[in-house]
Amino acid sequence: MEKFNSFFSNKNTISDISAQDVSQTENYLEVAKAFAKLTYQSIYIIDYEKRGFEYVSDNPLFLCGLTPKDVELLGYDFYFKYVGEKDLNLLLKINQIGFDFFDNLPLEQRKNYTISYDFSIINDKKNSILINHKLTPLFLNEEGKIWKAMCIVSLSPNHSSGNIIISDTHSENIFEFNLETDSWERKQKVKLSDRETEILSLYAGGLTINEIAEKIFISSDTVKFHRRKLFEKMGVDNITEALSYATHNKLI
Template sequence: MKTTVNTSLLTKNKINQLTPDNNLQLTDYLEVVKAFARLTYQSVYVIDYAQMKFEYVSPNPLFLSGYTAQEVLELGYEFYFNNVPESDLKLLTLINETGFDFFAKLPESQRKNYSITYDFNLIKKDGKPVLINHKLTPLFLTDDGRIWKAMCLVAISNNQNAGNAIIDKQGSDEVWKLNLENGIWGKVLKPKLNERELEVLRLYAQGLTINQIADKIFVAPDTVKYYRRRIFDSFNVGNIVEALSYAVNNKII
């Protein structure tokens, strides 16, 4: 049975016309995207807002809900309407509308420096939901500054619930977090670790144990545990796996 697509998710960034200069940006760019997809564990999508479709979907089975990459490419946004719970579709509508409103208020020269990240549930092939994280950033803009094409990275979320919508600017410690109650983006600062905490986190990322880290940085194991607790508190996470995931997703290590 064919699903009727709710186009409310697509209206905020409708592209009505492209110019020849717009198309000059496209020379072989998908080859770069494909090369990047081969290097990352994450799934990669390219969205074309002029045609309201996916232009590229990497063949990562973890995020395809049992479909092939070609099938998802052909389904386009219908893939989400078929495989995202209704409550999360409403959440995506809110993030879409407020995200494009935020973007429209930015200086055009700065718009490519911003990215948005958020979490929602995707129904797997076995019918069970998995919480995934989307990161989306502009690839190309139209002459009037709208997002024409965007790249999206998909990974397993390090959070417990859907939402967690954040916009950040490359090279800045400032981020904007979406209040889901009132739909307003509020400015916050990224959590910062001191040099010792960063060192401990990087050693954990290398697979070292508490005792090995203690030997490496010439401290007692209890001191390593102290630094680990400070890291957990800074990231608001409960274990080292979540801490490492948070640090990678937020470009801290």
Template sequence: MRTDVGNFFIPSNTVHNITEEDYQKTDLLVQATKAFARSTNQCVYIIDYYKQNFLYVSENLAYWCGETADTIKSFGYQFYMKHVPENEQQMLLEINKKGFDLFNEIPCDKRLDYTISYDFHIIHGKKLRLVNHQLTPMMLTPDGRIWMALCTISLSARNTPGYIIMKKADEKGFYEYSLEKHRWIKNESITLNETEREVLLLSAQGYTMSDIADRLCKSVDTVKACKRALFAKLEVRNITEALSYAINYRLL
């Protein structure tokens, strides 16, 4: 089934009555986003739901798809048509529809606190890269619709597309969307204990298993057991994926 760009812009989030004076207020927003993009390896872009395009695209997105930032900005939502596998485009449409359905149930004064996150592949030539994509509202209309949204892309810690969650900042619970049942399910967030956090942070700093055991005053076997339990908890295969997961989902 061919994906139509217009399907991403659904009636429940149709934005009206934005003026040129309103757009002048976005200059500071774009400058702040550019500064953020310079400070991170994540790809960053801003969706404009009024003009139905991209307001800003960071240069490092070129690494993922082989296009310049200006070209991607000119594509707008055609970027997904060109650089996401066709079967996953349908997944993105479902996420978009069901995400807005849930978002519109949230009280207007709480909506800026939520982020939706999901994994999909980006096509670069003959290569596929599985990435984690997070979308956070930046500016709302007076009636609570998303006008501007900040999007970030980083390497996924998982092996397959999906894993769709919507989460409020600093809240333990989160919503997970089931592509099989086509509905949102309320879950409890994963939490790390102090030892698991220390093992992850020390691993990120390049310490060996023996070094970590010495610094934590534990045996190497205890550190190994901690890592195994951590991988099982996060459903990852190695320390690199565990770190990526912990960073993407703010567990550290």
């Protein structure tokens, strides 16, 4: 029970929901369900007042062999059952630093922010899968605390757990948490040139280097040059990782 409660920061404890708070939520679950039909990603919604999951989509990635209803009923116990101890402790750490960060934001900006991080879950075949987890506030109560949040889960483009990033939709900066120094570091979002975006989009369409070169009237060596620059900007080693990174970070 002590570890379970560690997922719920005292800074975001919600004990009372007003009529005005409730008025925000009319029919919003129907929107979430419709969105779930349109994406390959897993979606679930956290209710911080009830300290559980309000909705879980039927994408199998996050279900670990269970039904959506099973995961919904498990709520935060899901993590204790399907996340190893090392990554479970990481999640508790992320929970703490995330709410500390959020608590220092101006009330009017809080819904602009998303936290993203990677951890491993154990699927129904007892295999460990590294997933990327994004959480963003849906509704705040009158005091500005997160009442409900949407979580989006997909396969991680990275190779290890962590990679904790907070981003603001209205800013060119991101905040990356350094686990070694136990501090946030401000960095700039990756920016692609028009040519890099074009080449990456053509790669996503399945074209080869020669086909891309012919289509946009440049040499194959120039395509390779832009591809190397893409890899450097993203910190990846191949085009598959670059496409995954670009998708996760909404670059294409």
